[in-house]
Amino acid sequence: MSEKPRIYVGCHLSVTNGYEAMGKTMLDFGGNTFAFFTRNPRGGRTKELPPEDAQALCALAERERFGPLVAHGSYTMNLCAAGAETRANALDMLQKDLLRMEQLPGNYYNFHPGAHTGQGIEAGVCLIAQALDAVLWSGMHTTVLLETMAGKGTEVGGRFEELRAIIDRVTLGDRLGVCLDTCHIWDAGYDLAHDLDGVLEEFDRVIGLERLYAVHFNDSKNPCGSHKDRHEKLGEGQLGLETLRRIALHPALAGRPFILETPNDDAGYIREIGLVRSWLAPD
């Protein structure tokens, strides 16, 4: 019978109708993974996760041979803010999110490392690592992913070295991985269009490809090195379709969930999921 799909592809979905409903929606969309916000991405409110709904989603994902799901933490969660209250609030969100993720064992939880708000990268790295040390536990069933960032403002994570430094400082570093956002690293200055192999080699050298668990698959409105972070539909941005196709087919990324965070409506996501699947080399 057929092998595992070479890559998993899906998009962000809304939790409004519950968890199993997202799985069904993704089946309708033609995908085999998805992302969702663990709470309102800007306000921080959570949606209840009833155990039976969580179990129904897990059963669907297993039956339909989905790849790992990639939950996304709130944008307001800043583990390395200068303000102690913002940091405490972020730590509380992270802890609660990770406890709730135990209802969906074996999946990923991705978050933006944070913005150091003027304290400097080194201080930011230390605060993020301290926070992770406080909330990770041995025996947890979620892999926690640091997202590569565009290096906008005081964001931590615009260089691979910064993510490596966080991982190195965390005691349970084996629970940590990285989610590579194609728009973000392009905007950060990693030239995926002209040196894809070189960028992935650099990732491997600095962080290690075995730490790369998921990809946020986006085109970018802006040129390489712009530090902007404005996502674009596949093929309508500065990365372009040919580069994106080479990324999706790159052997170093095989088997990872590819999550679309492109500015689309449902029809647009269905089209992009179909496009990515059409690129897959026949086994």
Ligand code: FE
């Ligand atoms: Fe993100």
Ligand code: FE
């Ligand atoms: Fe992203």
Ligand code: ZN
């Ligand atoms: Zn972004």
